[in-house]
């Protein structure tokens with residue numbers, strides 16, 4: 015490692031809003047094998063909160079190129095993800111980029127080209143459900159064939175309030191992209207057709223802006239996925255996954271929400287947001303990333319740039335279906351060899 019502490023990887027974080035701050039604090043306080051070498055955020059007040067723990071850089075490019083930084087986490091606004099990721103590849107530094115990797119699939123192609131030229135993946139995409147214990151336990155049940163062959167994935171993805179996106183297509187790329195990746199990952203197949211319908215639940219949103227979606231995915235191995243993405247659920251934040259197999263079904267169980275009985279009633283807590291619900295997943299994800307940082311490459315990425323690309327290819331089709339009201343086919347290209355795990 016070129017980091018200042020030879021035995022530890024120096025990690026830089028670009029963007030220290032809610033998500034980036036969580037990554038930075040996980041690196042700085044809760045992981046092994048790495049230290050927080052630097053942060054950048056255009057909001058100096060947010061960045062300066064880390065001035066006692068690391069160098070606060072005045073520019074993202076200075077952070078990326080600094081010798082004390084071995085690898086980077088990109089947690090800046092979605093529209094900046096692809097450019098910062100490409101900059102990290104130019105410096106041959108592994109990068110964990112928050113989802114979505116870009117706004118459209120086409121924007122990801124230069125990253126795929128760059129990694130093929132480099133000869134190995136350097137990019138990991140932050141599909142953290144792949145590290146979420148309720149999801150990994152469900153995946154293990156499927157791999158042990160305890161419910162037969164998977165046939166149908168059903169997902170619920172509810173936010174309290176719609177994320178700060180202006181149009182519904184951003185809701186698809188910012189939120190539903192998780193469910194698309196979960197369906198591909200759990201059913202181990204590629205999407206061939208999408209059908210998406212939407213409604214507006216939050217009446218304070220502009221008329222015509224939809225915040226609640228039903229997404230149906232058909233996959234190449236004749237399996238199906240049905241996902242509800244409800245971004246104005248108000249009561250709390252919930253993500254669940256269930257897979258029906260040929261001899262049973264398996265469903266995620268969310269730990270931690272105690273059941274309270276009092277005054278002739280029973281209640282259980284519901285998480286407030288993704289930072290709370292996926293607290294452990296983010297930690298497991300970043301520790302896995304650190305453990306697999308090679309010099310100039312990443313072994314066994316959780317989700318790689320190809321997953322980021324295909325997720326956006328499906329998201330593009332979901333947006334087209336949402337607006338057309340028709341099913342839309344998805345033509346997933348052949349996976350390049352460097353992404354074949």
Ligand code: ISE
Pocket residue numbers: 173177188189192288
């Ligand atoms: C946010 O960026 C996330 O990644 C959350 O997992 C998702 O539930 C939320 O809708 C997104 O805005």
